[in-house]
């Protein structure tokens with residue numbers, strides 16, 4: 435296991451590492467701006483395997499399985515701009531305030547992360563500067579540009595959740611996650627609940643808060659944008675067929691929402 439504890443504050447990402455930000459449809463015309471904080475599970479080469487076996491690095495503690503396929507397909511369907519992050523949430527969680535303990539987790543579910551133990555402050559800052567900051571700066575800049583150009587912008591943050599957490603099975607197929615926006619979440623909930631085959635979580639399995647989230651408070655609420663998180667259960671999007679099916683369904687529902695928002699003069 436090769437770990438760099440960060441005494442050298444050069445770059446965390448070397449030539450062999452890809453940039454953290456992945457984008458689809460940078461010129462997309464949809465009002466929906468899609469984000470995906472837990473899109474990928476890459477680890478910068480300098481951090482080795484964080485002291486974990488592959489079986490841990492491929493499961494939900496490392497990323498949101500299935501959401502990458504849904505996010506890419508949904509962006510294409512809607513002609514929406516997607517900004518996503520390719521590195522594992524075990525390196526740094528892009529949906530946690532950097533000062534939260536869970537930003538660079540010492541333990542996730544019941545797994546201890548050896549590569550995150552005793553991390554020097556400089557090493558934590560290096561992860562932030564190399565991965566967290568470029569991702570959030572990009573979202574910030576995209577929103578700036580859209581607002582400057584008068585482009586309607588509705589933030590949708592895409593996630594997936596594990597069907598069983600700490601031994602408890604979760605009944606929902608999909609959940610909406612929100613906090614302060616009172617416009618988009620009720621519309622989304624209503625249309626999801628019209629789907630006869632779905633069990634829909636209302637702020638389940640998680641709710642958004644300033645302490646446990648970053649993307650919605652920072653880019654949705656602080657910018658005054660309509661916003662919601664969407665969480666899809668991972669067993670439903672484990673393969674390409676499931677990912678396509680859910681992207682189709684969400685494209686249809688978000689399309690209806692766009693029509694409603696336009697008719698109400700909200701976008």
Ligand SMILES: [Zn+2]
Pocket residue numbers: 471472497498592593594
């Ligand atoms: Zn997530």
